[in-house]
Amino acid sequence: MITKRKVAIGQAGGPTAVINASLIAFIEEAMKDFEVYGISNALQGLVENRIVHIDGPTFQIAEKFWNVPGAFLGSGRWSMTSEDFDRSIGHLRKHDIHYVVLIGGNGTMWACMELARIAEEAGYELHVIGIPKTVDNDLGVTDHTPGYASAARYVAASVRDIGQDLLSMRNFETVRIVETMGRNVGWLAAASALLKETNEQPPHLIYLPERPLRTEQFLTDVSKVINTIGYATVVISEGVCDEAGRLLSETALNGDAGPKVLGGSSQFLARQVNECLDLPARSEILGMNQRCSQLAISITDLNEAAMLGREAAILLRNGVCGSMLTLLREPNALGQYHCRISHCRFDEVVGHERRLPDEFIDSSGRGVTQPFKDWLRPLVGDDLQGYPQWRYS
Numbered sequence: 001m002i003t004k005r006k007v008a009i010g011q012a013g014g015p016t017a018v019i020n021a022s023l024i025a026f027i028e029e030a031m032k033d034f035e036v037y038g039i040s041n042a043l044q045g046l047v048e049n050r051i052v053h054i055d056g057p058t059f060q061i062a063e064k065f066w067n068v069p070g071a072f073l074g075s076g077r078w079s080m081t082s083e084d085f086d087r088s089i090g091h092l093r094k095h096d097i098h099y100v101v102l103i104g105g106n107g108t109m110w111a112c113m114e115l116a117r118i119a120e121e122a123g124y125e126l127h128v129i130g131i132p133k134t135v136d137n138d139l140g141v142t143d144h145t146p147g148y149a150s151a152a153r154y155v156a157a158s159v160r161d162i163g164q165d166l167l168s169m170r171n172f173e174t175v176r177i178v179e180t181m182g183r184n185v186g187w188l189a190a191a192s193a194l195l196k197e198t199n200e201q202p203p204h205l206i207y208l209p210e211r212p213l214r215t216e217q218f219l220t221d222v223s224k225v226i227n228t229i230g231y232a233t234v235v236i237s238e239g240v241c242d243e244a245g246r247l248l249s250e251t252a253l254n255g256d257a258g259p260k261v262l263g264g265s266s267q268f269l270a271r272q273v274n275e276c277l278d279l280p281a282r283s284e285i286l287g288m289n290q291r292c293s294q295l296a297i298s299i300t301d302l303n304e305a306a307m308l309g310r311e312a313a314i315l316l317r318n319g320v321c322g323s324m325l326t327l328l329r330e331p332n333a334l335g336q337y338h339c340r341i342s343h344c345r346f347d348e349v350v351g352h353e354r355r356l357p358d359e360f361i362d363s364s365g366r367g368v369t370q371p372f373k374d375w376l377r378p379l380v381g382d383d384l385q386g387y388p389q390w391r392y393s
Contacts (some may be wrong), residue, residue: 009037010100038054156195172328204233
């Protein structure tokens, strides 16, 4: 009887609505050639030797989570030290695991690269593959990342609906400032404009990390919209900075001593509108639903997440390692959307943040261009549409 090789897979960083599709598709394909192990809570689990065998009955349970948000194996954030890498390799050696797959974003791809490098220095044969995942869409080389399209769909629908509600309530409140995720890039905030077809439809202003924000100019922008339309739906990304490169706001998770995360810029700007323009303003933080709403899952996103998981197992079978999988958009003779799967070296993506390109940002810096909408539309799906325009007075 031939003994199967062993592979371990983990899910790292903030989960997405489709991360489990990558996991389950990988396990299903890998089981043909490998004995598959799951790493509980990814990097932390690797350090703490929480590596468990995924047998047939366990996989049958996992399959039920195909389109369920969150990470089936558990995820989380963990800063790896050199001692952590050494400890992880020691655990892999004990289990005789020579193949590791991690699903994650920028930090995870760095961990993949370092894990492979340190294993080689230690004389331990280890083949590492990365499957991309992030709602921020900030990984380089790939056209987009699984998780982004579903989050973008949620943002577009939410801003459409919040704007419609404000239109109805404009005799009571005048300004709503909607804050999106996205870290240091504007891909998610930009998605808020997908369903906007006229100047009067929301969002009326979008503030992206790719352009610095001056508070005085922001107040002028809002005043102009109010004078023209009578109310304003504003979108701001959590990672927007001022002209000095300082974040508008950060939030502590556990008091002043706790770790800080991006967020709170909408609240800061709402106060500015209240105090400087004497207008009623409300901040709306879209929050975790951006990355975990099952209702907003894009079918394209779900299918591509699964495709990448399946391809990761095929690459390992064929002896490919040291790479992150990518999606490359290609022209289609019929003008239809098409992406092919490829892969790139870890060092091509590690340390490089993919920002929203200038051609996707309009000349004012506070909106997006039609080429961006054309790029985004097939990812989100044609079924999500804007509302007819009408105003009762």
